[in-house]
Amino acid sequence: MGGKNPAGRLPRAVYEQELARLQIELVKLQEWVRAEGARIVVVFEGRDAAGKGSTIKRVTEHLNPRVARIEALPKPTERERTQWYFQRYVDLLPAAGEIVLFDRSWYNRAGVERILGFCTADEYRRFLQQCPIFERLLVGDGILLRKYWFSVSRDEQERRFRARIEDPLRRWKLSTVDLESVTRWDDYSRAKDDMFVHTDIPEAPWYVVDSDQKRRGRINMIAHLLGSVPYYEVPREPVSLPPRPRDRGYERTDRRLQREVPDHAATLLKALSSHPDGTSAPDHAARG
Structure with a gap:
C-alpha cells in the first residue's frame, strides 16, 4: 500500500x-x-x-x-x-x-x-x-x-x-x-x-x-x-458432481396450478426499452 x-x-x-x-x-x-x-x-x-x-x-x-x-x-x-x-x-x-x-x-x-x-x-x-x-x-x-x-x-x-x-x-x-x-x-x-x-x-x-x-x-x-491467529489451510477432499440419472418419466406439474410472484423485472425491462437512455422510467415501474 x-x-x-x-x-x-x-x-x-x-x-x-x-x-x-x-x-x-x-x-x-x-x-x-x-x-x-x-x-x-x-x-x-x-x-x-x-x-x-x-x-x-x-x-x-x-x-x-x-x-x-x-x-x-x-x-x-x-x-x-x-x-x-x-x-x-x-x-x-x-x-x-x-x-x-x-x-x-x-x-x-x-x-x-x-x-x-x-x-x-x-x-x-x-x-x-x-x-x-x-x-x-x-x-x-x-x-x-x-x-x-x-x-x-x-x-x-x-x-x-x-x-x-x-x-x-x-x-x-x-x-x-x-x-x-x-x-x-x-x-x-x-x-x-x-x-x-x-x-x-x-x-x-x-x-x-x-x-x-x-x-x-x-x-x-x-x-x-x-x-493474529495461527490458522492453516485445511486440506479438502476433491469435489465432483455425480452423474445425472437417466430420465424416469417425471413430468413437471402444470405451472398454471402454482402461484408465482409477479414478474416485476419485466416491467423494468419494458420501461428500459421505452427509454433506452435509462432515464424517466415510469413511476409504476419504480413502485412495482
Missing part, C-alpha cells in the same frame, strides 16, 4: 481486490476453526458511526452463519438486570468450532451505561475490577479473544450522522443515544481512556482501528485478525 502518501484514500479497485483476498483467508480460518475445534471471540467497540457494523458485515459476508455468528444484545430485561453482569454474555460464548463476533459487548458498561447513568458508580467500579479477571478466565480456557476499538474523529462522526439522516436506508441506525453522543464527546473520550487503563491487559489487549477512512479501517482490522 506504499506510495508517496501512505495515509491517503485507498482506491476502490485496490480495496475490493484486497478485501476479496482477505475474505478467502477468512473462509480458510473458518475451516480451521471447525477442524481444530477452536473458539474465537471478536469484540467490536468504538464510538457510534465508527464503522463497526460495516466491518462485521465484510468479515461474515462469505462465512457459514452456523460457524460465525453475530451477537448484538439489546438492553437487558428486568430479570437480566438482577443477574451477574457478565452472565448473559457467558451464554453467548462459542462452543468448539465456532466464532462469535460481538457488535458491542460487555464493554457497554464502561461506555454508554456509565455516561448515561444506566449503571451505578458501584456497578461501574465492579465492572472495571471484574472485567480483566473475566477475560483472563476466557483466555485461560483456550478462547482466542480479540478486542478492537474503532476510532473516528469528531468531524467524521458528525459527517456520517448527517449522511444517515438524509439516507432512508440508514436512518434507522440513528437512535437518541447516538444523537446524544454528539454532545457528550469529551465524556466518551474520558470513559474510553479509563476503560483502556483497566482492561488493556497482556492476555487480552486492545487494538485500535483508525476508521476515519472506512475502507482502510476494514482492511487493516481483517488483516490483523487473520495475522
